[in-house]
Amino acid sequence: MEIRNNDPGAVQYGNFFNYYQFSSATERVKLLPDADIWLPALEDGESQRDKPYFILDVGCNCGVLTQLMHKYLEERLPRSVKVLGVDIDPRLIQRATEENESPEDVSYACVDVLDDDAFESVKTYMEVNNLQKFDAICCYSITMWIHLNHHDQGLRFFLQKLSNLAELLVVEPQPWKCYQKAERRLKKAGEIFPLFLELKWRSDVDLQIQKYLEESLDRRKIFESPPTKWQRKICFYR
Numbered sequence: 001m002e003i004r005n006n007d008p009g010a011v012q013y014g015n016f017f018n019y020y021q022f023s024s025a026t027e028r029v030k031l032l033p034d035a036d037i038w039l040p041a042l043e044d045g046e047s048q049r050d051k052p053y054f055i056l057d058v059g060c061n062c063g064v065l066t067q068l069m070h071k072y073l074e075e076r077l078p079r080s081v082k083v084l085g086v087d088i089d090p091r092l093i094q095r096a097t098e099e100n101e102s103p104e105d106v107s108y109a110c111v112d113v114l115d116d117d118a119f120e121s122v123k124t125y126m127e128v129n130n131l132q133k134f135d136a137i138c139c140y141s142i143t144m145w146i147h148l149n150h151h152d153q154g155l156r157f158f159l160q161k162l163s164n165l166a167e168l169l170v171v172e173p174q175p176w177k178c179y180q181k182a183e184r185r186l187k188k189a190g191e192i193f194p195l196f197l198e199l200k201w202r203s204d205v206d207l208q209i210q211k212y213l214e215e216s217l218d219r220r221k222i223f224e225s226p227p228t229k230w231q232r233k234i235c236f237y238r
Contacts (some may be wrong), residue, residue, distance in 0.1 A: 221237050
């Protein structure tokens with residue numbers, strides 16, 4: 001299905017206002033694993049049942065998948081679930097806030113995670129909730145946009161920054177054919193991705209991401225979902 005959006009900013013950064021009309025959040029939640037993948041293995045005598053399970057959802061768009069993920073995990077985890085959803089587009093965050101079905105447990109903020117000043121709001125959230133790390137950080141279909149706009153080095157920095165703040169890192173990388181479609185779409189809008197031809201991570205970008213997480217960031221893949229209709233797999237790294 002062709003994505004139609006007249007906003008050149010959305011075409012460049014992926015913050016499509018109608019995103020969930022062509023990418024079903026319900027179908028993607030069905031691919032998420034059971035509680036044992038989300039929870040860490042606890043040492044003998046250790047219990048965290050009285051502590052909420054905190055999630056940072058990066059690139060949350062208007063919050064549809066965020067809300068469904070929260071409900072999915074509330075029904076399965078033995079702990080209450082708190083989610084902070086962040087996105088670079090203030091219009092999407094406003095919409096997510098207005099349509100928030102669980103304001104006590106789910107909150108939203110307009111944040112560019114690569115901007116240190118903007119990221120202070122995430123650090124404040126962590127301080128208020130006495131967090132050293134999030135229990136999970138989710139990056140659903142966002143790595144391509146980071147990559148296209150910030151080069152290989154920027155994507156590595158993004159993954160490292162979030163890995164440092166996450167017990168569990170959830171990544172749904174877009175395959176290379178999605179990059180090619182995004183480039184064609186932006187050209188039609190009269191713009192280009194100036195870094196596109198310089199990227200070194202290309203046809204096997206999803207494997208490069210996995211290799212970087214495992215070899216450079218010392219993470220281990222513990223779950224991989226079946227592919228979505230867009231041929232994207234949701235991967236869990238602890």
